Amino acid sequence: MENIFTDEYFMKKALQEAEMAFEKGEIPVGAVIVVNNIIIARSHNLTEMLNDVTAHAEMQSITAAANYLGGKYLKDCTLYVTLEPCQMCAGALYWSQISKIVFGARDEQRGFLSMGAKLHPKTTVVSGVMANEAADLMKRFFVSRRK
């Protein structure tokens, strides 16, 4: 039987979260955290609504997943996020020792790969999953803001 729980399956859920951010006038980034094919956290960027630079989608999902698990380490968890994490979120993911990160579009300017933050050695990374969809959403957002 075909496994429906692919990286694309969960990235679509993260993209739905990103769409929700878009509708609120937030930079459209969404995230989910998955363990054993179950989504235990879902979130989207809320920095404008909360007036809080720390309210990135990833940060909220890390906190929510730890709450769900009753422990701060995200062992056997996978984060799906539509955009490459920034150095703040990469730093939080480092502390969480999360098993896997799957992100969509690159963020050449503010992503952790360019800025220099490091992930935990236990963490594996997959990039480029539904990257075009995530990047298109970002482009639509910034075009709509310029009008």
Add this chain to the structure above:
Amino acid sequence: MENIFTDEYFMKKALQEAEMAFEKGEIPVGAVIVVNNIIIARSHNLTEMLNDVTAHAEMQSITAAANYLGGKYLKDCTLYVTLEPCQMCAGALYWSQISKIVFGARDEQRGFLSMGAKLHPKTTVVSGVMANEAADLMKRFFVSRRK
């Protein structure tokens, strides 16, 4: 008239916060955020109590200060923190565009200077303020945990 509002004055307040973390069994790091010599946020590490890797002293103070100011940018603010910020906290401070960071002890292993995260070009940094006091508190904590 002598200015009592020195970096040492506010670092002592951050050290008091660190002592409160120590008493709770948390890694003893404390922080305050100051604008025009008024403390608008004070916090200490709560990662164990909250089961949340994001609950560093700095992160809590950034959120609290933004709440107080009604805006997410910490212009004209100074963060006093007893230990060199990690890459997560440096990343959050980057987004906040905070004016000044004063930290006490170096964190050679997990501090942002070794790990590679970057601060905002608008941010100035002063290090080593009451560093011995902050480092002694950390040493006392880890000795007490080994017993």
